[in-house]
Amino acid sequence: MSAPTLEELFTLRIEVGDPVDLGPAPDGHRRMVPITGGTLDGPGGLTGRVLPGGADHQVLTPGFALLDAQYVVETAAGERLSVHNRGVRSGDPADMAALARGEEVDPARVYFRCTPRLSSAAPAWAWVTGRVFVADAHRHPRRVDVRVFTVL
Template sequence: MSTPALEELFTLRIEVGEPVDLGTAPDGHRRMVPVVGGTLDGPGGLTGRVLPGGADHQVLTPGFALLDAQYVVETSSGDRLSVHNRGVRSGSPQDMAALARGEVVDADRVYFRCTPRLSSAAPDWAWVCGRVFVADARRHPRRVDVQVFTVL
């Protein structure tokens, strides 16, 4: 067996709205963060946008957050891709609480990785249905940056 390699696919800059607080359930504090827009940039001049209307459903605990986001991206050529992105964000309880309040936290103190599942009916993007993707992410007060890689 060999160690899989990664190839950059694109970076998403996802603009988010105000979180909707759903309260604390037995398994953690739940909230929903609306996706309100954003951009897509990739190698070779690939550009596009994140369509408004998606959401990130989160379960927050003192040391980590489980994330389950669904949204749509559209390339500049009009092709659309469905994104179902599950991830984990972890750090100290203080840093995680600051992020939940919308404060800036040094990205080097927070582990934030995800596994996007992509799908598309566009012929040029049909190949994404049969691939695995991983991503590195950074949380900002009103935006999440997600750098997506194809696992080769």
């Protein structure tokens, strides 16, 4: 067997609103971050947008965050894809606290990887339901950049 390879599918620039703080729980501090919009860009001129109305449910601890986001993207051709994206963001506790406060942190100092699950009723995108995807991501104060790859 050979190791899987990756092929870039698209990059999302996801705009986020102010976190809704749900408070401390036994497994970490919980909050929900609303997804307010964004853009999609990919190889071959693929473009689109992130629809408002999604959310990222988070569990924060001093050194890492568990993320569980659900949202919809729409291509310029009007094809919609459902995204359920689970991820892990980890780093130095001071950097993680700065991110939680909405501050900019050098992406090189933070490990941020995720596993998007995609599905679509659009015939051109039906294939995504039967594939595995991975992504690297960077958190900025008002957006998250997510570069999605198909695992071949």
